[in-house]
Amino acid sequence: MRQKLKTTRRTFLHLAGGATLAGAIPIVTVRPANATPAMLAAAIRNVVGEAPIHTGKVKLDIPPLVENGNTVPMTVSVESPMTADDHVKSIHVFNEKNPQPNIGNFYIGPWAGRAQVSTRIRLADSQKVVAIAHLSDGSFWSASADVVVTLAACTEEAS
């Protein structure tokens, strides 16, 4: 457990460190800058606060290689008995390199019976997708997946 916590914190510091570096380089682009790992970390902190994020319990089903980033099927499921005392309150999904780090927030409760949500998302680049579950006891659990995208979303011209 302790070991797990340590890893998470280290990963987070890694991200934060990388962010400072990225922030130091002036970015001059016409397109809005894509989300950076720092933005991802910030968006996650926005939801999670200071609470530690554990790895596990959450399963993120997403194809590892997608041809078209405009519509990528994704399923998040969380191991939970979904009782009044022990259930999933919400599921949050984030990405690393889209213009915005958020993908969606899904709010459920013990009446859901099963903590599982599916939707279709956009991915602007090959990147990491992170799903975080907020449990009724206040703990946060996460899973992440790397996706390789051959045709990116968002960047094409509008007709």
Added chain:
Amino acid sequence: MASALINVPKKAKRGDVIEIKALTSHIMETGYRRTAAGDLVPRDIITSFACRYNGREVFRADFFPAIAANPYLSFFTVAQESGKFEFEWIGDKGFAETASASITVECAGRTFACRRPTCRRPACRRRDSGKRAPLRL
């Protein structure tokens, strides 16, 4: 324009976990794309979705531009009583769309007697007045 497609089981047994699927037609314009002339296309997305089961909210979602066009959702809930599911999508530029579906929830176990003497659900009443299903021992 009725552009929502929803899928709720017509019938379920009480206590069953049922899957609900909802799809609506929407461009989900991200606000990050440009036209050939270089102008930014303004954002036009659905920002929230909610599902109510007999008036009680059972599922809610916040959407961001990273949700694909024609947003699709699948989620679960426990069948508790017969009634109505109401769906609502709200988005930019005053977008609002609603849909509904009804469900009939029967007492658990059709082949043996429901042990709740007060059960007044159609399925149980029919069984009480007609031929009584054998009790499983």
